[in-house]
Amino acid sequence: MATGRDPMTGRTLRAQITVDRPSFVLSAQFDVPAGDCLAILGPNGAGKSTILGALAGLVTMTGEIRIDDRIVDDGATHVPPEHRRIALLEQKPRLFPHLSVRENLAFGPRSQGRSRREARAIADAWLERIELPDVGGWRPTRLSGGQQQRVAIARALAAEPDVLLLDEPFAALDAESAPTIRRMLADELARTETTSVLVTHELSDAWQAASRCLVLDAGTVVEQTTPAALTASPRHPFTAALAGYSVVHGTWDGGALVVGDDVLLGIVDGDIAPGDAAFGIVVPQDVTLSATSGAIRSRVRALSVHSGRVRVESEAGLVAELPEGTAPPAAGERAWFTPVGMRVRAARAASTRSPVLVAADPPE
DSSP states (O other): OOOSOOSSOOOOEEEEEEEEOSSOEEEEEEEEOTTOEEEEEOSTTSSHHHHHHHHHTOSOOEEEEEETTEEEESSSOBOOGGGTTEEEEOSSOOOOTTSOHHHHHHHHHHHTTOOHHHHHHHHHHHHHHTTOTTOTTSOGGGSOHHHHHHHHHHHHHHTOOSEEEEESTTTTSOTTHHHHHHHHHHHHHHHHTOEEEEEOSOHHHHHHHOSEEEEEETTEEEEEEOHHHHHHSOOSHHHHHHTTOEEEEEEEOSSEEEETTEEEEOEEOSOOOTTOEEEEEEOGGGEEEESSOOSEEEEEEEEEEETTEEEEEETTSOEEEOOTTOOOOOTTOEEEEEESSOEEEEOOOGGGOOOOEEOSSOOO
């Protein structure tokens, strides 16, 4: 089933981007090999969408952006967004409401000079690919939110971009449709060999689509590694929380993590000196909960259920996972939390880090 894209057409993206923002200077340097996906993660306001805007030509920057040997932005060249062959897909599908679904899918091929017949064939092939073969004549408003996002992804890929930028494309989806569309996107990126950059708040998105991750904090790259390494050994509190760890902040006193008036025992992981700001991480299964005694007494901030087990989140950052059948304390109550085998790492400020190159191969 043809979609208009020839095989082996992935492009290599190389970017060195600096953007002056009101609160910090964003600085990032990375390579994305042809047909690969780079996931960008970080707290709100860290600069993730700013990178996508710079790549798309929508944000003023200094540095260089290159696709294979073609420069699209540097001190002397600024290719307009519409001529970069870089597509941007956001949280909202932003389909053309006055066009049918088929016409939306045919828009990119038609803009590139394909005949009406060719563009229609490409659109119909994509409708088959996304399992919506019977909605081509519908207006987008007749589709559900999940169906609209499937069409938006297909429309972006039907235009055969050299690079596809994805700005949290699953954030507005419900829990039922999001996994299906995640799988669809990962499959289509691999099949079409489209180079992509994915901004997300979900580590599961990186696992599904990306081979490398770049983590931003206040405009600075603080981690760069594979999704597996990021999950097993996160080096930043944000990624530790994304990976499902309990995260607690304090000061290292040379033998324990001091959190307010409490002292938590931990195992040093990396270089850390007495008096350094530090954070501890521990899996929720290794945090015990008691009503009478423990390492730190904290108010219960929230309760959640995962696979039938109750997780109790404290205001101190520790999360305890209770055995099945155990009655949890209510939100707002105080309880004693005790981490076992907590790893402690230095919490170095992002502003002290240098830009990090994200290459095709893991660092030594």
